[in-house]
Amino acid sequence: MKIGKKWLAALALTVGVGLLVSACGSGSQQSSGSAAGGSAEDKVYVVGTDAAYPPFQVLEADGKITGHDIDVMNAIAEAGGFKIEWRNTGWDPLFDGLDKGTVDIGISSITITEDRKKKYDFSDSYFEANQLILVAEDSPVTKLADLQGKNIGVQAATTGEEAVKKAFGATYEGLKGYDDMPSSVDDFFNGRVDAVVGDNGVIAFYAKKNPGKTFKLVNDDSFEKEYYGVMVKKGNTEIMAKINDGLKKIKENGKLQEIYNQYFGNN
Ligand code: ARG
Numbered sequence: 001m002k003i004g005k006k007w008l009a010a011l012a013l014t015v016g017v018g019l020l021v022s023a024c025g026s027g028s029q030q031s032s033g034s035a036a037g038g039s040a041e042d043k044v045y046v047v048g049t050d051a052a053y054p055p056f057q058v059l060e061a062d063g064k065i066t067g068h069d070i071d072v073m074n075a076i077a078e079a080g081g082f083k084i085e086w087r088n089t090g091w092d093p094l095f096d097g098l099d100k101g102t103v104d105i106g107i108s109s110i111t112i113t114e115d116r117k118k119k120y121d122f123s124d125s126y127f128e129a130n131q132l133i134l135v136a137e138d139s140p141v142t143k144l145a146d147l148q149g150k151n152i153g154v155q156a157a158t159t160g161e162e163a164v165k166k167a168f169g170a171t172y173e174g175l176k177g178y179d180d181m182p183s184s185v186d187d188f189f190n191g192r193v194d195a196v197v198g199d200n201g202v203i204a205f206y207a208k209k210n211p212g213k214t215f216k217l218v219n220d221d222s223f224e225k226e227y228y229g230v231m232v233k234k235g236n237t238e239i240m241a242k243i244n245d246g247l248k249k250i251k252e253n254g255k256l257q258e259i260y261n262q263y264f265g266n267n
Contacts, residue, residue: 048103080246122229137214153184
């Protein structure tokens with residue numbers, strides 16, 4: 001009898017530890033996001049972003065990612081009833097990550113384009129944007145065509161790059177593509193490029209951040225309206241439905257506008 005009890009206790013302990021281990025196991029699986037398993041409610045979707053695009057995506061000194069798009073996506077997830085975790089992937093690797101499935105959702109001031117729609121699905125739009133040209137204050141440039149023959153910085157594989165290619169040709173020699181936006185702006189202030197073409201919100205942000213420097217922002221009639229959307233791999237309809245549901249709710253309850261005002265309200 002005594003031995004039997006001890007054995008039972010040992011068994012209980014083993015089972016207990018086993019349960020604990022498996023509980024930890026599923027816990028770590030959860031935090032690794034898109035790993036298979038777990039019920040639909042515990043799934044944590046990995047959201048990738050290029051956190052070098054202020055004030056939309058910002059990498060803080062302590063490693064935290066903040067910004068307009070971060071607030072928007074967090075609000076969408078809350079309203080849509082799903083869990084997310086953030087990953088600072090960078091720009092090109094964000095698209096690769098979606099292709100490979102290491103990233104479930106992309107939000108990074110991504111313009112909804114016909115070309116991207118071939119490989120990805122987009123949510124409804126959450127932000128309207130357009131390109132702007134950053135040039136020296138004393139520059140005679142008043143439109144895109146005036147940049148002919150000049151060195152123009154863009155973030156590679158963006159709509160800014162597309163706009164420059166459309167104007168001057170896909171192999172235009174003066175086109176300098178950077179992996180991230182801050183590098184292109186740095187090179188502008190260092191005099192390595194004569195202009196930068198990029199999204200208005202970001203260009204305007206840098207302009208505000210560098211009040212001592214002399215430059216101006218130039219618009220061009222050929223710049224089309226752009227709409228930012230949340231992006232997933234094509235055919236990922238289940239998560240897209242949740243994203244659009246959350247987005248609809250934060251449009252209706254004023255949360256999206258509130259976030260907009262917080263970042264762009266008193267411009
Ligand atoms: N809106 C532009 C595009 O979609 C630029 C976005 C760049 N985003 C970023 N986080 N660097 O091509």
